[in-house]
Amino acid sequence: MSDCIFCKIAMKEIPAKVVYEDEHILAFHDIQPAAPSHVLVIPKEHIPSMAQLEEHHKVLIGHIHLAIQDIAVKLGIHETGYRIVNNCGEQGGQTVHHLHFHLLGGRHMQWPPG
Ligand code: AMP
Ligand code: ZN
Numbered sequence: 001m002s003d004c005i006f007c008k009i010a011m012k013e014i015p016a017k018v019v020y021e022d023e024h025i026l027a028f029h030d031i032q033p034a035a036p037s038h039v040l041v042i043p044k045e046h047i048p049s050m051a052q053l054e055e056h057h058k059v060l061i062g063h064i065h066l067a068i069q070d071i072a073v074k075l076g077i078h079e080t081g082y083r084i085v086n087n088c089g090e091q092g093g094q095t096v097h098h099l100h101f102h103l104l105g106g107r108h109m110q111w112p113p114g
Contacts, residue, residue: 001046006098010044020071024087025064027071027103036106037075037082041068047099050088068103086114 001007008014009023009028016028021038041064048052053061065084072078082105087094 001098004046004096004099006040006096007046011044011051020067020068024060025067027067030102034102035104035109036079037104038103039071039075039078039103040100041071041103042100044096048097049111050086052099055072064101068101071103073114074104075105080105083109 005014009016010026018026018028020027025043026042027039027041031041043060047057068084072082082103085102085104
């Protein structure tokens with residue numbers, strides 16, 4: 001998607017502070033951190049949101065979550081705990097329409113979320 005900011009980050013057309021990368025996914029620091037540690041994990045493939053996931057994405061989604069485990073270790077939040085958030089659609093609060101998982105840590109999280 002030529003006008004997608006996260007596709008541009010995945011293609012290195014826009015800079016980002018990358019914390020993890022492999023053939024299928026990329027993780028980088030959120031530009032407006034909502035916690036001391038706030039990383040976004042995205043597939044390199046343009047998938048607009050969770051609502052567009054298809055059967056063949058099963059492995060990719062599992063891969064993202066296993067990578068999040070490693071990223072949490074790298075960020076030093078694996079023992080204190082963390083939250084994984086996916087905002088889907090308008091009422092879910094999604095603003096960037098390229099699938100991404102927020103990994104948040106370094107402070108106590110509130111419940112219920114806003
Ligand atoms: P969401 O509201 O769930 O769609 O989350 C989008 C997130 O992307 C927000 O937390 C933004 O701060 C973050 N964001 C937007 N543009 C950039 C960027 N260029 N680099 C890093 N994070 C970004
Ligand atoms: Zn995209």
